[in-house]
Amino acid sequence: MPDVRVLIVDDEPDIRATVSAMLEIEGYEVDEAANGADALEAIERHAPDVILLDMRMPVLDGWGFAHELRRRGHPMPIVVMTAARDAARWAGEIAASAFVSKPFGYDDLIMAVERVRPSG
Amino acid sequence: MSAIELISLVNQSLFIGLFVAVLRHALRERTRATLDTALLFGSVAAVVTVSRLAQLTGTSDAPLTTPFLLLLLNLAPFAMIRLVDDFSGTPRWVQIAGAVTYVGIAALGFTFAVQPQLVELAIITWFVAVGGYAAFAFARESGRTRGITRRRMRAVASGAILFIGAIVGIFVGALLAPEGAFLGIVSQVAALAAVLAFFLGFAPPSWIRRAWREPDLRVFLERSIHLMGVNDERRLIIELQQSAAAAFGATGASIGISDGERPVLRYDDGSGDWMELPEDAFIAGRAFTQQRRVVALNAATTDPANADVYEHTGAHTVIAAPITVDDRRIGAMAVYADRAPIFVEDDLWLIELLADHTAVLLEARDLARHASDLQAREEAARLKEEFLSAAAHDLRTPLTVVLGQAELLERRLARNPAAPVDAVGVSRLAKEARRLRDLVSELLDAQRLEQPGAVMDRDVVDLREVVDVVRKRQLEHDLAIQVEEPRTPVRSSIDRMRIAQVLDNLIENALKYGLNHVPPQVRLWEQGAEARISVIDHGVGIPEAEQDRIFDRFYRASNAQSITDTGMGLGLYICRRIAEEHGGRIWIEPTAGGGSTFTMALARAEPPVEPDVVVAEPHWIGPTAEAAADA
Numbered sequence: 001m002p003d004v005r006v007l008i009v010d011d012e013p014d015i016r017a018t019v020s021a022m023l024e025i026e027g028y029e030v031d032e033a034a035n036g037a038d039a040l041e042a043i044e045r046h047a048p049d050v051i052l053l054d055m056r057m058p059v060l061d062g063w064g065f066a067h068e069l070r071r072r073g074h075p076m077p078i079v080v081m082t083a084a085r086d087a088a089r090w091a092g093e094i095a096a097s098a099f100v101s102k103p104f105g106y107d108d109l110i111m112a113v114e115r116v117r118p119s120g
Numbered sequence: 121m122s123a124i125e126l127i128s129l130v131n132q133s134l135f136i137g138l139f140v141a142v143l144r145h146a147l148r149e150r151t152r153a154t155l156d157t158a159l160l161f162g163s164v165a166a167v168v169t170v171s172r173l174a175q176l177t178g179t180s181d182a183p184l185t186t187p188f189l190l191l192l193l194n195l196a197p198f199a200m201i202r203l204v205d206d207f208s209g210t211p212r213w214v215q216i217a218g219a220v221t222y223v224g225i226a227a228l229g230f231t232f233a234v235q236p237q238l239v240e241l242a243i244i245t246w247f248v249a250v251g252g253y254a255a256f257a258f259a260r261e262s263g264r265t266r267g268i269t270r271r272r273m274r275a276v277a278s279g280a281i282l283f284i285g286a287i288v289g290i291f292v293g294a295l296l297a298p299e300g301a302f303l304g305i306v307s308q309v310a311a312l313a314a315v316l317a318f319f320l321g322f323a324p325p326s327w328i329r330r331a332w333r334e335p336d337l338r339v340f341l342e343r344s345i346h347l348m349g350v351n352d353e354r355r356l357i358i359e360l361q362q363s364a365a366a367a368f369g370a371t372g373a374s375i376g377i378s379d380g381e382r383p384v385l386r387y388d389d390g391s392g393d394w395m396e397l398p399e400d401a402f403i404a405g406r407a408f409t410q411q412r413r414v415v416a417l418n419a420a421t422t423d424p425a426n427a428d429v430y431e432h433t434g435a436h437t438v439i440a441a442p443i444t445v446d447d448r449r450i451g452a453m454a455v456y457a458d459r460a461p462i463f464v465e466d467d468l469w470l471i472e473l474l475a476d477h478t479a480v481l482l483e484a485r486d487l488a489r490h491a492s493d494l495q496a497r498e499e500a501a502r503l504k505e506e507f508l509s510a511a512a513h514d515l516r517t518p519l520t521v522v523l524g525q526a527e528l529l530e531r532r533l534a535r536n537p538a539a540p541v542d543a544v545g546v547s548r549l550a551k552e553a554r555r556l557r558d559l560v561s562e563l564l565d566a567q568r569l570e571q572p573g574a575v576m577d578r579d580v581v582d583l584r585e586v587v588d589v590v591r592k593r594q595l596e597h598d599l600a601i602q603v604e605e606p607r608t609p610v611r612s613s614i615d616r617m618r619i620a621q622v623l624d625n626l627i628e629n630a631l632k633y634g635l636n637h638v639p640p641q642v643r644l645w646e647q648g649a650e651a652r653i654s655v656i657d658h659g660v661g662i663p664e665a666e667q668d669r670i671f672d673r674f675y676r677a678s679n680a681q682s683i684t685d686t687g688m689g690l691g692l693y694i695c696r697r698i699a700e701e702h703g704g705r706i707w708i709e710p711t712a713g714g715g716s717t718f719t720m721a722l723a724r725a726e727p728p729v730e731p732d733v734v735v736a737e738p739h740w741i742g743p744t745a746e747a748a749a750d751a
Contacts, residue, residue, distance in 0.1 A: 012517055014548055018524035021545065025531065083516035085509060103519035106527035 036060025
């Protein structure tokens with residue numbers, strides 16, 4: 001499998017660690033950010049292929065991040081991961097490619113990432 | 121024609137004009153009071169007419185003219201005595217004495233030609249005595265009554281005084297003729313003023329009635345608007361009754377409210393309770409069942425079954441109207457007075473107006489109540505929805521970690537059973553599982569405390585013991601709480617586990633928001649009848665605008681979001697509910713120099729024994745410190 005880089009954006013360190021462990025087992029390269037602002041910095045350092053995005057975060061939330069991301073011209077797909085009931089609607093609002101609802105299992109997450117990641 | 125003659129002529133035409141107005145009123149509404157009023161005015165008008173006629177026909181000096189004039193003139197005090205009885209009541213012997221005196225003086229009038237001075241003296245005495253009596257009686261009545269009735273009584277009392285002055289002046293003027301001519305005219309004007317005052321008091325024209333009633337009616341309307349907010353229905357009814365009685369200048373009013381299902385009307389019984397009566401009982405009941413205005417000039421005759429009640433309450437005359445909006449029969453209003461002439465003809469229109477107004481008020485209040493009930497229910501439903509959604513959200517995050525870590529372990533084990541256990545993952549899993557457990561208990565606890573009366577197991581406890589338990593427990597977590605407390609017991613009837621929980625929550629809260637990690641302080645003291653415990657931190661503080669809401673469910677101060685926090689935002693809500701269940705309260709104030717001070721106040725179970733506390737509160741009155749503390 002070619003190197004596919006995933007950026008996990010979530011304010012909960014335990015969530016980041018768990019998701020990160022799952023993706024590493026599946027052979028993805030993983031980067032982490034605690035909020036939208038950190039994520040924008042991480043992207044400038046090293047653009048990911050897929051972004052896993054929590055919506056409610058301090059400093060810069062998912063909506064603000066997505067808006068800024070597209071404004072800067074980054075085209076990579078976003079997978080929304082949220083505990084809110086409005087996961088589908090929120091994903092629509094920021095034109096995300098997919099969403100997973102917390103609590104998601106191992107397979108839910110991996111399938112969502114595989115569906116949106118660049119093939120090849 | 122001289123100026124004096126002109127004034128005299130104008131005066132006399134006015135007497136006659138007023139008599140015609142009063143007579144028309146009396147013929148339209150034939151009650152004793154209107155007929156007596158007509159008699160009073162008739163006597164003066166007749167004297168004026170007869171003396172004019174005598175002048176015109178040149179019979180002024182005829183032997184029978186003067187006695188005939190006196191016969192008519194002396195009727196005025198007699199009518200006055202009857203009017204006093206109509207409006208205020210006179211003993212029977214006064215009425216008899218009045219009639220006898222009238223006959224006597226009228227007879228004496230025929231000896232005028234022989235002994236004019238004696239006759240004049242008798243007449244002056246008769247007028248002054250009756251006028252004085254009437255002035256006194258009406259003045260007393262004006263002190264007893266209110267509103268329009270008081271104004272009417274004042275008018276007739278001043279009329280009676282003017283009347284005495286006028287009669288005395290006319291006689292003295294005649295005695296001093298011709299120098300007394302001017303005095304005679306002044307007296308005539310005074311007589312006119314007296315008659316005008318009687319006219320206003322005894323038979324007020326409608327525009328005067330409206331003007332006199334306006335202030336009380338305005339009060340009724342203004343007061344009734346504020347009554348919308350009165351929750352206690354009985355108080356509302358009492359206020360409406362008082363306002364209605366005042367608007368009529370009546371003795372009292374009563375409002376019966378329909379039960380809606382059973383055929384009864386509910387009245388305030390005057391001693392703080394409702395009393396139910398059959399819906400057709402009393403005059404108000406008739407207005408209710410027949411859905412029309414009812415006038416009972418003599419209530420005891422109209423409704424003999426309840427004669428003693430009318431007697432007892434001073435309800436001689438009753439007027440009543442149904443309180444109805446569209447087809448909804450809400451009740452009936454009755455206004456009563458101890459004297460029939462208190463009411464005037466258009467009071468029927470007024471009671472209908474007040475009853476309609478009352479109907480609208482009660483109906484609007486009912487609707488507002490339903491609306492606010494509905495709103496409260498919707499608000500409760502919305503809060504519950506929010507509660508569930510927020511709870512679900514808060515539980516999902518740790519659950520994601522627990523599920524994810526467990527599946528990771530499962531997969532690693534499946535791939536390589538011999539691989540070393542991922543210690544970091546396991547401890548993460550355990551940590552999140554514990555967090556999940558804490559959240560669930562917090563949630564359940566809040567849910568349990570939702571119901572009033574859900575707690576408690578109360579004992580009279582020295583709060584210092586509770587503080588000590590909490591202090592020691594915190595010490596086990598290496599947190600040294602600084603405690604400030606009195607040297608004597610601070611007793612309160614509490615559930616000690618719950619109060620300790622409040623302190624733990626407040627301390628935990630203080631640590632969470634205490635940025636510089638200075639341990640919070642706990643202060644226990646007594647203030648009046650309360651025992652107070654404060655937890656004082658030196659953290660970020662809570663914006664003032666949010667200080668009320670932080671005790672709401674799931675509320676987190678806006679500046680707390682940036683701080684790592686793990687709770688569900690239910691901690692302070694739980695604290696508040698525990699305090700409330702103890703009959704106490706909890707609030708927040710800024711700590712001097714930054715941070716927040718949370719204080720819980722509980723009722724003290726008993727006063728401290730030291731007498732110096734009583735001295736410290738010198739405003740306490742009572743024989744013992746115990747009594748003072750109970751107060």
